[in-house]
Amino acid sequence: MYWYCFTWERKKLGDVAEIVGGGTPSTTKDNYWNGSINWYTPAEIGDKIFIDNSQRKITNLGLKNSSAKILPAGTMLFTSRAGIGKTAILKEEGSTNQGFQSIIPNVKLLDSYFIYSMSNILKKYGESHGAGSTFIEISGKELAKAKIFLPSLIEQKYISKIIYSIDDTIQLHERKCEELTLIKKALLQKLFPKKDVIKPEVRYKNFNDAWxxxxxxxxxxxxxxxxxxxxxxxxxxxxxxxxxxxxxxxxxxxxxxxxxxxxxxxxxxxxxxxxxxxxxxxxxxxxxxxxxxxxxxxxxxxxxxxxxxxxxxxxxxxxxxxxxxxxxxxxxxxxxxxxxxxxxxxxxxPTIEEQIKIGTFLTKVDSLIALHQYKLKKLKQLKKFLLQNMFI
Missing domain, CATH: 3.90.220.20 (DNA methylase specificity domains)
Structure with a gap:
């Protein structure tokens, strides 16, 4: 394990990254849409850390005739209105609508995952410095003024590696919980008879009698x-x-x-x-x-x-x-x-013997779900502790 003791420097976000807005091609022009360029909206952001496939895509012509811009892989998307501060990292290049102020790190000064790990800090800044009467919005110019503390790039990458390993494990347990919940739902449908049906769809071996x-x-x-x-x-x-x-x-x-x-x-x-x-x-x-x-x-x-x-x-x-x-x-x-x-x-x-089989099996599924939920809770607590203590 390496330990870094260099002083963290306070910098403006705009000094270590470029802040880029987005745009929407005219929806009346068919030749602007259904192309090959990823084009993200705020509704698609928040569930995944890395994204590489937008719901809608635009053409090169749509890109040229709008204020949308190509953002390189490693860009952190940052929603700037109506839910400020939802974030994701581009796994492949793409573009966004005007609901973003995306952060393109200077790769010599700022690590993508390090700034992603500071999402909550930037979210609070955006919410407190946003303006607007109908809804609060943070401009790119204002977001660039956000002051953050940064260590050396090598220390950023080391911290990013730690946080990423936790985030990756959190997502693993979340997927397991989702999968097991779906399995349980299917089992409840198949292990019990449907209305006015005297046998379930799935039976245990050697249990054949009607319920x-x-x-x-x-x-x-x-x-x-x-x-x-x-x-x-x-x-x-x-x-x-x-x-x-x-x-x-x-x-x-x-x-x-x-x-x-x-x-x-x-x-x-x-x-x-x-x-x-x-x-x-x-x-x-x-x-x-x-x-x-x-x-x-x-x-x-x-x-x-x-x-x-x-x-x-x-x-x-x-x-x-x-x-x-x-x-x-x-x-x-x-x-x-x-x-x-x-x-x-x-x-x-069914008979008490078959009841016990069904009940015992389903409790095991619930126990697995509870185990993953417990691990999720502990991992999120660990991440919260690290974010509170690793960032100045």
Whole structure:
């Protein structure tokens, strides 16, 4: 590992890079379009680090008759309006519309990935120095005035290598999460029968019997949760306090957690219980959580010798059942599923042995998704720490 101790110098962005705007050829001229020159719009930027294929392309004639310009590979595209600061690096040369102020690094002074790693710094600058009445926009002249601290080019490249390795791993885990989520969606469609079909499309070996028709009233019993006034909720656990499971728990980005005193009635869920929302965002299913459940939830009790917990969990999440739940909850301002509507839903179930096979397999898929999500979270935390501490 190499360590660099040279002083970082404060420079204007315009001193180490050229700032170039874009343009749009006339859309009434057919011979300006469907050419071979990549032409990017802000809507295409933000999901990928490197880009090399635009949704629309222009011709040489379109380029000559507009203010669009050819940008070399290594240029960092920077959206300058209506969402300032979305960035990407050109893998191949291309052009943009007028929604960009693209940054072409002086290759002797500025590394492309180094300036890309400073995207958040430039975004904040653009948002604070932009102007306009209808929408905020940062001009190329103003962006060129942005002052940044730069080490030597060799140190820039070393830092870029570290950040890129993290970004590349983040994208790998994001792709894995997306792929596994699609696989899970397909499995939920194929491992459970479609409406009014007595067998699923995909079966495990040696399981050939038709699934038995039932209704939820035959296999489960509902109990409704408890409404606790906000004034009686606590945001920190304490002696005798129990976790209060509310709608906020369903939001993965929420940091809100409530705790309450032990209730007088039995509205406590254990990890093996299954909860489902009955109003608002009806049909959201959770398990593996302990605490007092809110009035917005049903607890679904079941006979574990006849119904496997995880099979029931994924059955409730399958498309035919979710569709039935939403239809029966109604289209009012606040959808609401009552006991009888839920009990009346027709379902098909296999033997307990096949249920266990299905439930176990799908939990393994979910565990893989959770693993990649955990790694993503840690990698993003590491990147945030490095960006806060490696850049002046």
């Amino acid at each position: 038995e028709q039932r209704r939820f009233k035959d296999i489960s019993k509902l109990s409704q949760g408890l409404q606790i006034a906000i004034s009686k909720r606590f945001t920190h656990p304490g002696d005798g306090k129990l976790f209060y499971i509310t709608n906020e728990f369903l939001n993965p980005n929420s940091t809100v957690k409530y705790y309450i005193d032990s209730p007088t009635k039995n509205v406590i869920a254990e990890k093996t219980d299954i909860l489902m929302t009955r109003t608002g965002n009806t049909g959201k299913v959770v398990t593996d959580v302990e605490g007092v459940y809110h009035n917005n939830f049903f607890k679904i009790s079941y006979n574990s010798s006849k119904i496997d917990r995880w099979f029931l969990y994924y059955l409730l999440n399958s498309y035919p059942i979710q569709r039935e739940i939403l239809v029966r909850a109604g289209n009012s301002t606040i959808p609401d599923l009552n006991h009888n509507d839920f009990y009346g839903i027709k379902i098909y179930i």
